[in-house]
Structures are given as structure tokens and as C-alpha cells.
Amino acid sequence: MKVTRGCFIIVPFLILLFSDCIALCAPSSRGIESEHNLMPVPKEIFFSKGKFRVTHEFQIDLIGHTEPRLERALFRLRQRLNSETGIPLKAHGVDESSKADFIVHCTSPGETVQSIRADESYTLQVTSTQAQFKARTPIGVLRGVETFLQLLVFDSEGFYVPAVRIIDEPRFVWRGLLIDVCRHWLPVEVIKRNLDGMAAVKMNVLHWHLSEDQGFRVECKAFPKLHQLGSDGQFYTQDQVRDVVEYARDRGIRVVPEFDMPAHTTSWFVGYPELASAPGPYDIARHWGIHDPCMDPTKEETYEFLDAFLGEMADLFPDIHFHIGGDEVSGKHWNVNPQIVTFKRNKGMKDNHDLQAYFNQRVQKILHKYGKTMIGWDETFHSDLPKSVVVQSWRGPDYLAESARSGHKGILAHGYYLDLCFPAEKHYKVDPLSGSVPSLTSAQKELILGGEACMWAELVNEETVDSRIWPRLAAIAERLWSPSGLKDIEDMYRRLAVIDRKLEWLGLTHRVNSEKMLVRLAGNASVSHLKVLAEIVEPVKSYNRHRSRKYTQMTPLNRLVDAVRPESKRARQFSLVVDDILTESPGSERSKEICRAWLVKWCDNQDRLRTVLNSSFLLQEIMPLSEIIRSLAEAGLAALEYLERGESAPKKWVDQVSNLFHQPKRPKHELLIAIIPAIRGLVEAASSKSPISR
């Protein structure tokens, strides 16, 4: 593995501080490019001298194997170059008279239905006169196209791609995103724009979570009451499913459906109560959590139904893998059904896990008949489970290790839950081969296919879902694609900021919708003061939103906590400025100025914001938060003064302001003030016996 990380120059973050305009980053002043914005970072990358200029003359030639999917990919490349540069590029194709600038050489057709063995490797060679890339399959071409687009920058003369040689292939074969379209409905266009985003960061599996207590989301011809009664009219027709599968294939992404069973099935029972373990009638569930309704695994009719249902769905979804969920079976309805209790006793089953294992074996046989490999969440793991079943671990790496030890292939989801609003850094540090996995033999490690980010949708809808997925998914994508040694968090965040902007060109709404929602919250007032506050707060982490109030499917997601982004970039920048001051780095004088400017801004903002907050029923809950931010900013300014004067801050004052640092676990507004750790750092430094010298 050779990554020329040694010669990267980290862009001084202060440049980024007041600027939001680095979609195409400014180049290094050195002749040889020493910094790039690639995410995921390729396996090997070597920059050399020269710049390949992108002008309206840009022409692409496809040689070797060609197919419509490749032509569409290159058409999209032109469109995206066009929209990202504003340069009207000539129509597709190469003039007879001229030589192509960009030669794409694909050597073979690849698979009709993409498998986990698909060859995604490619090489890219860019000189000042030509770009060439070579891949064994169309999937490799797709990956290379994204790399080329990410290399695009500009200088004083125009747009260019630096001269470079890249040899690239993924570390893991399974790099997925689960999208739950059941808790809140997400229409086809949301799925498509996220597929575009996934392709941009080289992810290759859409795990489509299609049935839940709160909704059954696919048209079913054999059992039409599933979608007719179980979805509030919000489901994908089979034509739409085929369209999404084709759209994903065009982008080198496999679509793995999940129909969760035997639990998480309330919506199935609205139309088909006879499948359930307890008598109906049933309604679509509207609240979240673990629900008791569960299929009856003891009735033959259940398997007859599932046989017809899975047969139909197996045809609709071409991927060989088929996810049956299997998580969170409460077992309560099994325990109170006398027939189920007798069945268990007669079969010598010691608990409900044994009964679930029986159900899973029956379902696996049906799927096998339809040519499918079954996947289940880690609760499906059992000594009786056929080894062909892939186990997806959401409860922790130990489960992944345990199932691999027993010979099951596995996928890690634990640590990649985007709905919990943790920072990108936390996800970036999770590696499918870390935790207890290192104790595995190399053959067992080979069974770990990769990882999957999960976008559970209890607290998102089509307006907010992109902001919870992006850009943090790019950090997970990198962990799953790039060499394992890649650990530089600062550089990850630098590139993540670039990707964050680039993704907007694909129509993702993670930035624009946040802005729109703030405008809606501010009403007729100016949004600028609300933005100042919104930039430095984050949603509470983990499952704490659910602990703050009772959410249901009907709860509007239109408050500040929904509008703000999971991770405050401003707070990160502020904390870097404070680190700079506290470590007395060479730029610390400038950092002090920046720090003061921000603190003054946050201090003054409160007065300006008061009227906006008071006049809105949605914003009144923020008033106390805004007051605390002002007090924090005042404390930060005072601490800065002490530091600059070289005085130690009085203990009484330190004790008093320290009260500001405790954030309630379950605040009504469900927000955290993200600048607190940095301000605490300033106050602690000011209170220390050895104050920082100027």
C-alpha cells in the first residue's frame, strides 16, 4: 500500500473559517500537487507535475468493451463536469479530426447481476495532455469516474485535474447504506438522489428496509392487502422498484431488500391478521419501539403465505441476497398463545430463540428454493442456523466475531448508525475488523464482508433525511473502501467539508433543506440571527430524543432540532482555534482574534434573536438555550482576557461559570450546545496556576 500521505499539506483550517466556498479547493502553490480532496482515498496515489485542463473541447473515447450502462455513465460524467464547471462541453463522442482527451478502456462486460465478487478496481493516469483509465469491468469504470470528478479543481487559469496516477480497489466487498422507508415514507426521488450520493463515495449496497410495524412499502400482487392496507397509500409500485434497481445498477450499487420478520410486522397484519400470533384486528403502528405483534411460526399457513410472498419478491429483486430482519422479537405474543406454547414443548424447544431459529430455518429453505442467500440481524444467529446465512451485527462487534467463529459471513452495522447523530469521527474510527474481531483466525476474518451505515427513519422524513446521511456517510464509505491505515481525523474532516459541498451538485438536499427549514422557523423575520445560533447546536445524541418526548409517525419534524445538522462544523472550527490558543501555536495571536470575534458575535446575537424566538411557537423553547449561549460566550471572552493578561481567573468566577457546562440529558429542545467543550477549555486554562503567556 502506497499512499503519498507524507507530503500532504493540511490546508490551514483558518482559511476555511470564514469561507464557505471551497467546493473546488484552491490548489497548492507547488508544482506538484500535494493535496487532494478524494474521499474515499484511493489505495495508491502518485502525483506528478502537470495539469490536465478541462475545457469545452473535452472529449471522451470509450474503447474495449462498451455497453449502454457505460455510455450512460460517461454521459453523466459530461453532465456533471458541465454543471460543476459551468463550461458547456461539446456533445458526447469524439470528432474524427481530433484525439480524445479522456480515454476509458473497459476490458470486459462484468456480471449481469452484480455480485459481491464484482471487480471494482481501476487505474487512472492523468498527464497534462490526456487522462486515461482502465478497468476490467464497467463497475471499475464507474468508480474511476467518481475519482476523476473529485480530482477537479481550479486555479487562476481555469479548471483542471492534476497529473496523477491512481491504482485503486476497495478493502471490503460490502459497503452499504440501509435506508428505512417505513417509519417515515421516502419517495423514489429521495432514494435516487441518495443512490447518486452513494455512488459518488463508491458505496455498493442499498439495503432497502421495506416493511415494519409502521408501514409495508412494496406493491405485492399475491397479497395486495399488504400494501393496500399496510401503507397509508405510501408504497412503491413494482415498476418503481424495478426502476430503482436499474438506477442503482447503473451506478454499481446492488439493492438488497429487507422484509423484517417474524416481528416488526404489525403492518402486515392489518390485511392478514391470520399470520399473527395473537388475534386481531390490527392497525398500522404509529409509535416507535419494540412492538409485540409477531408472526405465528407454528402454523403451516404462515409458510405457505411466505413461500408465495418471497417467491414474488425474489423475482422483483435480482440480488442474490435477501434480508429477513429477525431483530427484536419480544416473544410476548408467543408466550401467551397456548398453541405456540404446546408446539415449543412438543418440539423440545427451550426458549423463544429456539422457536425463532425454527422459523428462520423454514424461511431460509424457501429463500434457497428461490436462489437467494438469506441475511438476518444478529438475533438470527443460532447453532441450528445454516452456515450460508449472512449475519448482520447491529448489537456490537462481539456478535459479528461470534457468528464468524461459527462459519457465518458477516456485515458490521454497529457503530454506523447515522440516526444517532454522532460525529463523523466516531463512525470513522469503527472498523469491521476491530473490536473482538482481531481474535479471529485469518480464515474467519475473511468472512467479514464489510459494513453498513444505517439510516433508521423514526426521526427523519423526506425533508430531513439527506441531512442525517450526508456528509457523514462519506466518512464511513472511506473506512470501508480505503486502506486500514488511514487514520488522520483532521484530514478526513478537511475532505469531508469538500464532499459536503460537492454532493449538492447531485441534488442532495442536506444543506439546502437545513437552510429552508431555518427560514420557515424564522417566519417573516430575518433568518441570519437564528443561523448564528443554529450553527453551534446539534441534536442530542444516541436515543435521547426519544427520551425527551413521545414521538409518533404523526409528530411534525419541523423544530430547530430537525433543521440543524448532526455535527456542528462551526463548533469544530472554534475548538481548533481554541486548541491553537491553548497550545500557543505560531498562529495563536490570529486565533485569539478569531476566537474573540466569534465570542462577541454569539454574545450579541442573543438580543437580536430575542424577538424572533418570542414570536414563534416553534422557537420559544430555544430561549433558555440562547441565553446560556450568551453567558457561555461572555465566560469565554472573560477567560480569554485572563489568559491575555496572564492572570489566573478567581475560583469563585470559575465555579460560577462552570455551571454553564452541564448540559441536561433530556432538554426539552433536544439540542446540545456544541461550543461548550472549547469554552470549558478556555475557562480551565484561565483558572490554572500557570496561565498561558501572551
Ligand code: ACM
Ligand atoms: C435494529 O436496529 N433493530 C436492527
